[in-house]
Every structure is written in structure tokens, then in C-alpha cells.
Amino acid sequence: MCGIAGLIHRGKSSGVGSEMTSMLTALKHRGPDSTGFAIYGEPNSGDYVMRFKVAEQEDMASGYDMGDKIASRIAEVEKRLGEHKATIKSKDEATPYAMRYVISHDGDTEAMARYIEDVEGTEILSLGNALELIKDLGDANVVADQYGLREFKGTHGIGHTRMATESDVDIRSAHPYWAFPYNDVAVVHNGQITNYWLKRRQMEKKGHRFMSSCDSELLAVYTADNLANGATLEDSLKASIEEIDGVFTYLVATKDSLGMAKDTMAAKPLVLYESDDMIAMASEEVAIRAILPQEIDTYDPYDEEIRVWKA
């Protein structure tokens, strides 16, 4: 089933971390397996925030030497960052297997990201000037506490509570997906994509990488491909209605905007609230009410509807 939620404050920063946590907690019944956040802080001056993991949560119980393996993988990642002339400015370790580095780098970020992901067990969850992508097993409260998200200030964010259907319960299959290698772009999805393998093969032929067998990852790769080819976010969302088969509603966030698309069958829910200050959307109204308890006007977008909002 899965639950998705998004939030964008117009022209100001707010407590997006705690707001998204409240929204996703309200959607816990739609997916208890894992929870993910893609939240956007104030873009920093040229530095990149890199979130990556060097192991799955379940790997931590797989042997006495896992700690050593993780230490060696982190050392290898840092070495490779150095080889790409990236300077590590700060390090945070919310968990033993997931890290947050702030780095400065002037070169080709895609080449650097591919080189780092070549390290065993390593996946870059996000890379960008504003994007912080956090995902882990458990509900929104567990993940928010684990990664200290409640204090996070930002302009917008998207999130997901996952009920695993066609792929594993692990971090690599959890949403959101970063639109590798397109900086600051993330996707959450609720639905099933029926031409996944066909589109995946097309994307792989173009050189795109897939880290999981979750159909939702296709939307991130597809969006990245469109944006890399010069399409706007709006163009990409519009094209997806025609080119992606299945039933889906998905949200895409970029550095300064948030977009939604709903398939031709309108089979997956989304409730929208718009005001001059903010736009909130979620699979269920109960998530919007978690942050806006007062009486508000909400509505369901129709089939084939796409929308894009600027922060």
C-alpha cells in the first residue's frame, strides 16, 4: 500500500523535519516496514552534503568482523573522496552503517559518486547542496529519533512509509530514491509500475545504475534521465504519465520545487492542501491534519494530473 507525503513552505524555512515526522507517523498504518525522508535545508555555499551507507541494518548482526568491515569501507570511501580531490568538512554518524559527510568538491560529482559506490556494500543515498535523504527500517518516530531529524529546518520535503510488496525489507529498497546522479532530486512513489523491466533495460542501456529491484527506483532514474536531457520537472512528470505503465502516484522534489503526478487510472490516492504559505500533500488527509489541525479545504487531484510548486 505505502504512504507518501510532501510539504513545501513558500519563501521561508520551517521545521520540516518535525512536520514530516508527524505526517509520516500518521501514515504508519500504510506501511510499517521502513520510513524515508528527503528534506531540503537552506542550500549551502557550494558544499555538498553526501549521505551514504556502507552496510544494511541486517548486516550488523552477520558476524564479529562486521565492525572491521565497516571501518575499512569507510576508510576506502574517504580515500576515494581524496582521490577525487574532495575535502571532508564534517562527519556525522547517526548509525554505525549510515553516514553524513559535508564535502567540498569542484570536479565531476557523477564520476566521484560512481567511484565511491564501487566500494563493497556502499550506496550513496543522496548528494546535493540542500538535499538530506534519510531512510531506514522502522516507523517515522524511530527513524527521526535515530537520525535526529526533529530539529531539521528547511523549505520542503517528501517522505514515504513503505509496505514492501515486490522487493525486500531493507534500506536499498526503501524510499525516497535519489535521482542519481542528478544532485538534489529525490522521488517517493505509491503504486506498481508494470513496465518496470522494459524501462529498466532501456535506462541501463543508457548507462544508468540501479541499486535495488524496487520498481519505484525506476521513477528516480527516469526523472534523472529526463532532467539530464534538458527537460523541466514539469516536462518529466507529464511524459511519465504516457511512458510509465501501471498505477502510481509519485512526488518529486528538487532543490527549490516539489512536483506530483498521478496516473491515468487515478488508482492511488493523494490529498492536496494549498495556501499562500504552504502546500501539503499526503496519501491520506489524516497526515495533513497531523500538522494542520484547524479546519482546511483539501481536494483530490484527478487522473493524469501533474502539479509543480516552487518553494
Added chain:
Amino acid sequence: MESMSVMASDMGYDPRDGQTRDQIEGTTQEDRARDLGMMSEQLKNRSMEVFFEVGEDENLTYPWAPDVDFNKRTELDCEGKTTTEVNKDIYSLMEEGYGTIVLQNPRGMHSVGVGILNRLNLIVEGSIGYFGVGLIDGPNVRINGRVGWSCGENMMSGTVVIEKNAGSTFGAAMRGGDLVCKGSVGSRTGIDQKGGTIIVGGDTGAFSGFMMQRGRMVVCGNAGKNLGDSMYDGTIYVGGEVRDYGVDAIPAELTDLDKAWLTRKLTQYDLMPENGVDHFTKIVAGKQLWNYDNLEPNEKKLIL
């Protein structure tokens, strides 16, 4: 019984202008059904569209249903309660004789008021989530906010009036009563509708009236694609534009009886358009998907 008698006459045969009571009573139910574009065979059971006799004192309450007094009013705060607790509280209050219950702070709660099988005035001050007031048989519900998906699903009788928008599958598999949304609704409105009346003040989305079997749907605004797809029977009225018709849904002539019925219903719920109802499009089943003519009435019932 006040609300039920109002409901019964709403669902019942509308006395036509110029006809005496004897003339009206002289017509059979079959004649009235045919006049209204419905199927011609005699229908039984409350799950079907029953045309009540004018003035008939129907016993519509379940034998075990608590006797409630509409003048006895109370408020129920949903804050901090689960859906199960709220619904159990509604039942407890009915057993105490409360006939008017006002729900406060529902805040998008799911499955509120499901399965109320009794006379009751239920007023919801706020918005509710999915499956609101489904499977009801009898209550009059007024919701001052919005409702989520599947509001009034499988509703059997009563009236539900929603002041704001509604989600998808509004009135799915509905069997009787009036389900009214003054705003716009999502997709698949009245999917598998088996009776009753759905009225939408605004627009409706794609696949509305899909596999509709009986009853009437009124959309004052526009309708999305595939309207009335694979409908078996029933009637859809659209005041705005129809994006496209589904398989076997065809426009039909809007008769004076249709106009009179639309006028009465839309006036009743304060949704009467300024320009009247003459511009409404009537949509019925083309009946090409099934070979109806070769079927006996009992076999038709099996299909429908």
C-alpha cells in the same frame, strides 16, 4: 420517525402535476419505474430501489435498534480516541436515547460512523478520512468538512450531505438513500452503484458510474473520462461537460419527468443551478454488452 418518513417520500414516487391521488395510486410500481427510465420488473427487498407508497407508514427500523429522540442532543469529542472507540461511543449514546450526535475534532479519522443501522442525526464538525459512514442504514448525516475515499460505500438508506469535497469511490456499491457532496469528488464515483441517489455539486473524476447497476447519479459540474463505462442500468445526469463516454454508456433524452425530479432533488439540497436543469445531459446504458431481450426477468436480476 420524522426523518425516515421524509426519506421515504424523497425516495418515493413524485406526484406529477395535474394528477389526482387516485390516478397516482392507480399506476403500478412497474409503470412508475418505466416512467423514470428504470427497469420494468417488480423489485423487492430494501437493497433494491423501492418505490414507497405515498403516505405509507413503513416500518424501517431494525427490531433491536434502540429508540432515539432527535431532540436529545450530545457532543462527542474524537480527540485522542481511536476509530473503534468513537464508533462504540456512538452506539452507546444511541442506546442512551440520543438522537442527535455532534462529532467534534475528527481530523481525518477513518471509518467514522460506519455501520449505523438506526435512525440518527449525525453531525460531523470537521473532515473525516476513508470509508466514512459506509454500510449505513437509516441515519441522516451532515459533514461540515471533507471526506476521504469510499464515503457512503454500500450505504443502504438515509441521507449523507457533505459540505466540502470528497475523495474517490464516492458511494461505491451504494444501495439506497441520498449521498450528496456539495464540492467536487474524486474518481470512480458510484462505481458498482446498485441504487439510491448520488449528487455532486462540482466535478467528478474518471470512471464515474463504472458498472453502475441501478439508481441515479447527478453531477452538476464536469465528468471525467469513461463516464458510465460498462453500466448495466441506472441513470446519470451531468450538468457540465462529459470528457468522454465509457463503453455502452449513451446519451438519452431528458424528459419532463427527469427535469422535475432533478429540480426537486437539487432544490432540496440547495444545489439548483441558476440556469435550471434543462442543460443537463442524461446518460443511460446502451444495453449492448448483454443480450437483455433473451433473458427472463429473473435472469436479469441475476445480472443486475
